[in-house]
Amino acid sequence: MKPIWVVDDDQSIRFVLEKALAREQFSVRCFASPKEVVKALEDDSPQVLVSDIRMPGGSGIDLLAAVKARHPGLPVIIMTAYSDLDSAVSAFQGGAFEYLPKPFDLTKAVELIRRAVDESLREEVADAAQAQAPEMLGQAPAMQDVFRAIGRLSQSNVTVMITGESGTGKELVARALHKHSPRGDAGNKGPFVAINTAAIPKDLLESELFGHERGAFTGAQATRRGRFEQADGGTLFLDEIGDMPFDLQTRLLRVLSDGQFYRVGGHQPLKANVRVIAATHQNLEERVRQGVFREDLYHRLNVIRLRLPPLRERREDIPMLTRLFLGKSARELGVEAKRITESALARLADFDFPGNVRQLENLCHWLTVMAPAQVVEAKDLPPEMLDAAPAPAPAATSSDTVEAPAGQAQPVAQAVGESVPPPWLADLKREARRRLDANEPEVWDILSKQFERGLIQTALDLTRGRRIEAAQRLGIGRNTITRKIQELGLED
Template sequence: MKPIWIVDDDQSIRFVLEKALAREQLPVRSFANPRDVLAALADDEPQVLVSDIRMPGGSGLELLAKVKERMPNLPVIIMTAYSDLDSAVSAFQGGAFEYLPKPFDLTKAVELIRRAVEESLREEVNDERGAPAPEILGQAPAMQDVFRAIGRLSQSNVTVLITGESGSGKELVARALHRHSPRGDLGSNGPFIAINTAAIPKDLLESELFGHERGAFTGAQTMRRGRFEQADGGTLFLDEIGDMPFDLQTRLLRVLSDGQFYRVGGHQPLRSNVRVIAATHQNLEQRVREGGFREDLFHRLNVIRLRLPPLRERNEDIPALARFFLQKSAKELGVEPKRITDDALERLKLFEFPGNVRQLENVCHWLTVMAPAQVIESKDLPPEFLGPVPAVSVNSLHVDPAETARALPQGGYSPQPAAPQPGNHAVPTPVMAAAAAPAGVAAAPSSSGEAPWLQDLETEAKRLLEAGSPEVWDLLTRQFEARLIRTALAITRGRRIEAAQKLGIGRNTITRKIQELALDD
């Protein structure tokens, strides 16, 4: 890791920070003025820059501007004994990572520098701000099933039914299906037309879909083309199809059957070459049984079904989604993107998100506006995220392999990640993971109810404490973390991201730990 640069004309400040960071095993390089920093940048660069704001021979804000020109992603922490509003605003407008007023609590200062280091390492591992945004984000197995299905469906223009809870991103999947459909008379070079059948009053929906002739009803001053005509040669996305009125379902079925329809008030049959993709959050089979949805229309739409998992079934995707939405919100508002700590991300991962991806996007927009600092911590999250962490039952983690790829009628393909049983969906703890492990994988607990390794840990801790060994906490923690990471890397054959996922930590965290514990050596 590159050193942390401290810039302050006060030698005592430099000395205190040097010693504190050395205890954290973080390399440090100190400077007394901005001129020396700019000269040093010719042949070296820092991991993090910590600078005073007022110094002889130059301003910290001027240094911030010059450093950001060369290294736009470098976290810069501005210190000052003059805690005025103008200085704080100027620091953040200049792209500062954080603003640290003097006198500061040393422990909090080191914690802030540590967070800046993590951010810097994250940028090195994956410069998300410079990379083009993917169509749909998702590393979870459930989303990988959806991606594979989109890839297979890219070879045809078959009708697709997308099911999933509100806010889970069904229209994004529909747009991806359109974009990757074959080019030609009917495909990605044609228009993509979307209509939410639940958002349009019943009396207007027919005209929206099929158009109307002049004078067909009061207010019809001119002829209007409907969505089927507008989508000719492309894709028509019918969102919330389960809410379509029953009588309109009959007209839709006729169009899907023979390709013909009439405008409202019209007498001349029209044809439209359209690929239909429908979506719903409802259980259409149940709607059919209740008489609210035509069975023949259901089978006409249900050629290929894609189930889009709710966010609680793919919570490992929350960190990437949150960072993406923070970048997106900042761009929309014209402000500097905010960063989010691993602790805050873990807190987000424990939330149910009944509103799914749309709710997470709204939360990130709220944080962009309301979070008090450039770095979002757990305490900055909205109140609903700050309650006690819910318990998790082993039963809620049940997965039925038979449900992962259910074949549908008419040769349909349906990636079906298993839905969790009712209950909470928090990340399992190591204790629960051990409880759910097959026989022979984990050692059985002793008669006292504790796992044997916990008793061994207690014995070793007692021995070290009684012997007066220094820094027992750090010693045992480092050994524990090193063994965990080595084991995970052995299982994943050195693949760090996969190892981090298995351990339930962020990829930037595992990268930092590998460096701290010298596991690369």
Template sequence: MKPIWIVDDDQSIRFVLEKALLRDGLPTRSFTNPREVLQALEAAGDEGGPQVLVSDIRMPGGSGLDLLGKVKEKLPGLPVIIMTAFSDLDSAVSAFQGGAFEYLPKPFDLPKAVELIRRAVEESQREEVAEERMGATPEMLGQAPAMQDVFRAIGRLSQSNVTVLITGESGSGKELVARALHKHSQRASGPFVAINTAAIPKDLLESELFGHERGAFTGAQTMRRGRFEQADGGTLFLDEIGDMPFDLQTRLLRVLSDGSFYRVGGHSAVKANVRVIAATHQDLEQRVREGGFREDLFHRLNVIRLRLPRLTDRREDIPMLTRHFLQQSARQLGVEPKRISDAAVARLGTFGFPGNVRQLENICHWLTVMAPAQMIEEKDLPPEVLGDEPVPAPMAQAVVAPPAASPARADEGLAAPASSQAPATVSGTALGRPAGSADEAWEHGLEVEANALLASGCHDVWDALTRRFESKLILAALASTRGRRIEAAQKLGIGRNTITRKIQELGLE
């Protein structure tokens, strides 16, 4: 891991932060003025910089704000935390215009400072993963006429900043199309920011979108930029827009109308130059008729609509996608890619794929793990494809593959990035399809195992089964992220400290 760079002319501040971060397992490097930092950056090159930069705002020989601007020119994705005395808060707030991650008021509470730096590290690692995914993403795959229509539309829209509404079933590739629209637009050098409006609680969504001022609500100790400000000069992707709360739709309409908004608790309008791309699997016209979606917002979003086909409407793409996903899964798991017979591909071509392309990706990941030989035959396909009745399995034999991506995901697509992860499978059955007997099978297996343990007189059944279940989940998540704990925790929906503690408690080191 790259070190945390600390810039402060006060030796005691540097010493305290160094010791606290080293105790927390974070390497550090310290500087006394901005000039030393810039020299170190020049000597280190693009790959040798810091994970996070923590800088004082007033130092002999240079300003932290000037340093922020110069560092952002060289490393635009680097999180920078500005330390400042309370009398400098006006200057600190202005630092956000230069792209600061947060500011740290002096005197600071040391545990809170370490936690803030930890959050910045996680943000930095998310940026690295996103860049890795974007760099590894192939052009979307598809020879079917319906997909060629989508490709042509992306090409036509490449010189336009018009708002786009992407519709299609879950798993059909909406976010990949949004990323392609950004990548091939005049805003490609700007940020691509994605948010799933259905995955964030209503009470938090307003702050996520528009940011908040310090003291706007309990716990708002600092000013925070929202997704609109983060996407300034680039593209904001609003996934599952049909689930946005009605009162927030009004605020979104204003932003789309004049490009300005207010942070939560703010009194000054903020301008943001953002292209909005929205997506939904819902029928928005029906939502408008039912009164759940504003008609004026619908018309504002529905300037250009791209309709993505279901996988069953482009069956000729299944062989190509299958082989692509098998290669991708092999890279993720660090194994030799498996081949698939023509008979097995033909059988996949007859399957209904209620989960669309994402479900095909899940199946390929399952086959990479579960198929007994390097050549996948028809009989090796999972039960839901073969139409077989699943056989209940005890928990001890359950197989848990990598979990589904986080809400702001890049895996629902025509060809997912090479580092994107496949959703979970339990007892060899892929999730992401309609609930049915296969879903009930592993639950029945759990019941069988629990009954066996209870009958044996065991008095710690809860702990025994929970440890096994948690171990499988964590190991699968770590395998899917190649050991990156923070990303694994995000995929599981737990905190960094939680996954670290669980790994220690379960003996998974």
């Protein structure tokens, strides 16, 4: 790990911080002015930079801008006076990790620096993983099954049906199937053409798919190539195939059966050298039973079925995806990427995400714009996620993602049993009953304080008294834990 750099014109501040950080096994390098830091950055860089805001020969805000220009992801902590609100705002606007008010409590200062170091190390690991595997959609077992299926299908031109809820990334998988097939980048570099059949009006969809001849209908002033022609030699992705009108299903079936089609208003048959990948979030078997989807087309499309798991079945991917989307949002908006605490990630992992990966990506856009600080904490999340109940344990699922065609047995998910109250809750009820029977006053206040005291003391014991880390583990803010420690008499 790289050293922590401390820059302050006050020799006593440098000395105190250097000794305190050395006791925590951190390597430290001290500077007396911003100019020295800028010169040192030509050959080296720190893990974390801690800088005073007002120094002879330059300001901490100017130094922050210079550092961020060279190392955008480097955590910078700005030391400033309590009353210097403008400086604090400028620090955050410039991308500071946090600001440290002077005079500061040494223990709190070390805790803050430790948190900045942890964030820096996590970002380095995430960046390295992203650089090594830029095409990875997830690391959960369910997604690894998807990757294995793509690998098995890489040398095939077989028709594939992708099923999964909205927002699970069906088009991304279709693109991967194309890219790694003989028609894609690894082979003849054929085109990948996508069309959402649910997004195009019924009277225009036929022309979109098959094209039209000049004069075929009012407004057809020129011959137009349809998506099948555009995808010649490549892959045609038919998204939301379950919403295709019934009469168009007949034309699609004919193309899949004999490989030929006609433009609207045309009389010359055209050859379709196209691999078809279809996708839907609907239950096609049920739509066949309802008579709104052709059974013969269903069997023609359902040669290989690839199921994409919803995000709630791959919760271990949420931290990686969140950091990926925060970085993507920052690049699109031209700002520094927000960082996110472990407590906030834990809260996200408890959320069911009915909109799946698309909803998580939209949330990261929201956080990039709306989160007040550079580090996103649990309290910064939208209200619907803060109010959500913890997610239940996932039901058992099939380990094989490539499903059999209709008619074969499908795995049945194991039901989740009722939750059993923890033993301590029974003890709490007995204690509350005893006090209430005895007509003791302020039962709520007494038991609530005992409960909070036990939680906070346990967290402090685990973190060896580091309050910020204890707050993170408990999922509360640092101001909250400081206030509670004072109220409950837990001061050292």
